[in-house]
């Protein structure tokens with residue numbers, strides 16, 4: 656059974672090249688960003704998340720909301736194991752795929768085929784799994800002979816097709832997303848939508864950070880509301896969304 660637990664977890668980013676002289680305490684009153692602290696040694700630290708305790712069980716569909724800089728992306732990275740808490744603990748049980756930043760091509764000099772292999776390796780896909788799936792992934796991209804060309808010769812839409820096709824070839828137990836990846840031209844969008852929906856439906860745990868009420872309403876049953884790196888509210892979608900967006 657997949658599950659995730661955070662216990663008093665914090666994520667802080669030390670900032671080495673900023674001056675603390677111009678810092679005013681009023682940053683605390685701002686509606687944007689995490690909390691800026693000055694340590695005893697004078698080092699500035701931005702707290703992306705502070706003391707977060709959270710349990711996510713098998714079957715849950717979680718939506719993350721909050722103002723710009725509230726800590727959503729930091730939380731997604733923590734929940735997908737990209738970040739470790741700088742204080743506190745995190746425990747993640749289940750194979751996790753994160754569809755954050757998939758638009759990035761990996762190596763512009765490598766061909767489409769090579770980039771498929773690179774991304775598969777980065778996602779932790781085994782060689783035998785990839786060998787079994789690579790033809791289907793290539794077919795899904797619709798890129799044909801361009802797969803033999805270096806990525807730098809692709810348009811942005813073509814790069815997205817490649818990234819999307821390989822990133823969604825796995826059926827993960829935990830799926831982490833920050834937007835609905837509707838990419839490409841009309842034709843591709845339709846099949847991309849279908850594939851994304853299949854993955855969202857089959858995953859054990861979904862975690863979706865979004866500013867879109869409609870997207871959250873459609874896909875999530877529980878909402879976690881972040882505010883300056885802490886949890887301001889956590890509860891059923893029908894209760895929290897009207898509170899957050901206003902009814």
Ligand SMILES: Nc1ncnc2c1ncn2[C@@H]1O[C@H](COP(=O)(O)OP(=O)(O)OP(=O)(O)O)[C@@H](O)[C@H]1O
Nearest residue numbers: 668688689701702703722723724725726727728729
């Ligand atoms: N690499 C970093 N170095 C320093 N500070 C960081 C870093 N990453 C995030 N932060 C800080 O952590 C806080 C939370 O950022 P995060 O990206 O998690 O917010 P968010 O809720 O995803 O915001 P948005 O809705 O604007 O995308 C912000 O104050 C940000 O400045």
